Amino acid sequence: MARLTRAESQARTREQLIETAKQLFLRDGYSVTSLEKVADEAGYSKGAVYSNFRSKDELCLTVLDRIHDEQVALIAEALVGADGVEGLLAAFQTWAERSIGDEAWTSLEVEFATNARRDPHVRAELAARDKAIRDTIAGLLTGYAERFGITLPMSADDAATALLSLGIGLGVQRAIDPTIPVNVLPDVIRIFAGVH
Structure with missing residues (x-):
């Protein structure tokens, strides 16, 4: 299996963060869902969230x-x-x-x-x-x-x-x-x- 390019890896990370955030926001609500929780649930660091989203x-x-x-x-x-x-x-x-x-x-x-x-x-x-x-x-x-x-x-x-x-x-x-x-x-x- 070929390795993902940097751009493909970034796109995959972004997609996983969006889908995880969607599930958490819909399940738990906006206010109680922290960026840390999104990162943890998606299997990434909080830095990965901030490298894709400003807030x-x-x-x-x-x-x-x-x-x-x-x-x-x-x-x-x-x-x-x-x-x-x-x-x-x-x-x-x-x-x-x-x-x-x-x-x-x-x-x-x-x-x-x-x-x-x-x-x-x-x-x-x-x-x-x-x-x-x-x-x-x-x-x-x-x-x-x-x-x-x-x-x-x-x-x-x-x-x-x-x-x-x-x-x-x-x-x-x-x-x-x-x-x-x-x-x-x-x-x-x-x-x-x-x-x-």
């Missing part, structure tokens, strides 16, 4: 990016082959029932965002990520509206903000009470689309 906040942002990327992939997979507006909404609802209100993910998002209020840099990073998500949603809404001949009742940007806000709020509520149904979100999209 625990940067590591958590990377973990949240990973979770968001995984969720986008799951949504895209759910929507592939969905036919028509109702097919898309049914596929979206299937994803939403599995993902919206995931206790570990929701708790991590809320805990990290709450901690970020004290750090303007982290707040700016979260705001940039939030805007990217809203822009993606707005782009999807615009594309689907054009595809299906739907006139949105407000700008795509405002609709994206409303839907993301509803999704986040629904996620928090479902993390507390998983019996709350997710159909409210696809139902609001139906209202926006004018298909009741």
Whole structure:
């Protein structure tokens, strides 16, 4: 077996640290998960963590990016082959029932965002990520509206903000009470689309 190059070794270490941090942040929470614990669990020194991430906040942002990327992939997979507006909404609802209100993910998002209020840099990073998500949603809404001949009742940007806000709020509520149904979100999209 060939030895890893230095770059391959660094990439492997970084990947192991991200995956370990993800597991710990989701299991134990952001505040109680120290960089030392991440390093120990991953089998590295604390120096290995600091050679890859400037801070625990940067590591958590990377973990949240990973979770968001995984969720986008799951949504895209759910929507592939969905036919028509109702097919898309049914596929979206299937994803939403599995993902919206995931206790570990929701708790991590809320805990990290709450901690970020004290750090303007982290707040700016979260705001940039939030805007990217809203822009993606707005782009999807615009594309689907054009595809299906739907006139949105407000700008795509405002609709994206409303839907993301509803999704986040629904996620928090479902993390507390998983019996709350997710159909409210696809139902609001139906209202926006004018298909009741």
